[in-house]
Amino acid sequence: MTDADPAALPADDRLIVALDVPDALAGLALAETLGDAVSFYKIGLGMLTGGGLALANELMDAHGKRIFLDLKLFDIGATIEAAVRGVVRHGPDFLTVHGDPHVVRAAREGAGGSDTRILAVTVLTSLERADLDAALMTEGPVPEIVVARAARAFEAGADGIICSPEEAAAIRALPESNGRLIVCPGVRPVGAEAGDQKRISTPAQALAAGADHIVVGRPIRQAADPRAAATAILREMASPQARRPNS
Numbered sequence: 073m074t075d076a077d078p079a080a081l082p083a084d085d086r087l088i089v090a091l092d093v094p095d096a097l098a099g100l101a102l103a104e105t106l107g108d109a110v111s112f113y114k115i116g117l118g119m120l121t122g123g124g125l126a127l128a129n130e131l132m133d134a135h136g137k138r139i140f141l142d143l144k145l146f147d148i149g150a151t152i153e154a155a156v157r158g159v160v161r162h163g164p165d166f167l168t169v170h171g172d173p174h175v176v177r178a179a180r181e182g183a184g185g186s187d188t189r190i191l192a193v194t195v196l197t198s199l200e201r202a203d204l205d206a207a208l209m210t211e212g213p214v215p216e217i218v219v220a221r222a223a224r225a226f227e228a229g230a231d232g233i234i235c236s237p238e239e240a241a242a243i244r245a246l247p248e249s250n251g252r253l254i255v256c257p258g259v260r261p262v263g264a265e266a267g268d269q270k271r272i273s274t275p276a277q278a279l280a281a282g283a284d285h286i287v288v289g290r291p292i293r294q295a296a297d298p299r300a301a302a303t304a305i306l307r308e309m310a311s312p313q314a315r316r317p318n319s
Contacts, residue, residue, distance in 0.1 A: 081306040083111035086279065088140055088255070089302065090114040090289030096123030096130070102293060103131060109302045112138040112165075114287055128162060140166040140255075140287075144193050149178035156182025156190070166191050166255070168234055171221045176228035189232055189253060192225035194218040197236040197258035215239050223248055237273035237281055244282030257287040261305060275305050276313040 089110045091099040096119070103113065113131055115124045120143070131137040141164040145152055152169065156179045159167055163186075169179045171192035179190045195204070195218050204210075210217060218239040223246055225233060232253025233243055240254050256278045278286045288305060295301035308314065 081109075081303060081310065083109055084306055084309055085112050085138060086283075086285050086309060087275075087302070087305060088112045088114050088285050088287045089292055090116065090142075090257075090287055091127070092116055092118060092289050092293065094122055095119070096127035099124075099127045100130060102298065103135065103137070105298050106292075106302055107299065109299050109306070110137075112140065112285070114140040114142050114289075116142040117144060125162060128164060132163060139164045140168075142166075142168045144168050144170060145179065146170040146172070146175055149174050152178035153182040157184070160184070160186040160188040164188055166232075166253075168193055171225040171230070171233070173224050173228040176225050176230045180229040190230055191232040191234050191253065191255055192222070192228075192230040193234045194221040194225070194239070195235075215242060219243055219246070222246065226252060232284070237278035237283060237286075240278060240281035240283045253284045254282055255285045255287065256283040259286040259288050261288075261291050261301075261308065275308045276311055279309060279314040280316055282316060 087110065089106065091102060091113050093099050093102060099119065115128050128139045128141060132139055141159060145155055152175050156167065160183050166189050168191045169175050171194050176192050183190055195214060201214055215238060218235050219242045222233045222235060222243045226248035232255060234255050235243055236258045237256045240256055243249055243254055259273065259275055259278050261274060275286050292298050292301045
């Protein structure tokens, strides 16, 4: 990995960098560029056929990185249980499934006594009310739906929730959220393009709202200097603006 920069901030596990690249070689190259500035990586479904699991193993075993497998699994209970049982053998820190209670319960069974934390997806951060209407989803404001799905996922045994930063505070306020994780994609530094995300905020805003981890992809990956972009986010995360009220 890249030699340490004496002026850089230490890695902060609250920052998860999304390796949304074509294949494992590109993912490893980006991780090499980021070096010790980043300690936690997300590998998503799009990378699975490009050597995603091999990359996860490489980053964990050879480089000591933490891994979030963002597979968003959804199927009948027996299939989810079997899939999760297979995935946790690789030892990722986090694994996502859809937040439907039957999916979460099956994932918990599949995870067994492993250290992998099961995170439930509420409503994708790329969706808004019009998208839910097109999919014939239940009526009501998106934030209310997200919070309701989060509560049901917690009841079903989820270790944490994936939600946009806009809903983090309301989910953190749920009694069921005590001791559970909130992980927020859709995080963009000030001035960064939203891309296909529709419910977004800055790193400081997300952490102040109650997020335990934030996921950042394109603003780091597409930067002229990815390591400098990651370091700038780390500085914002360490700022007073990122502190939760009354913490």
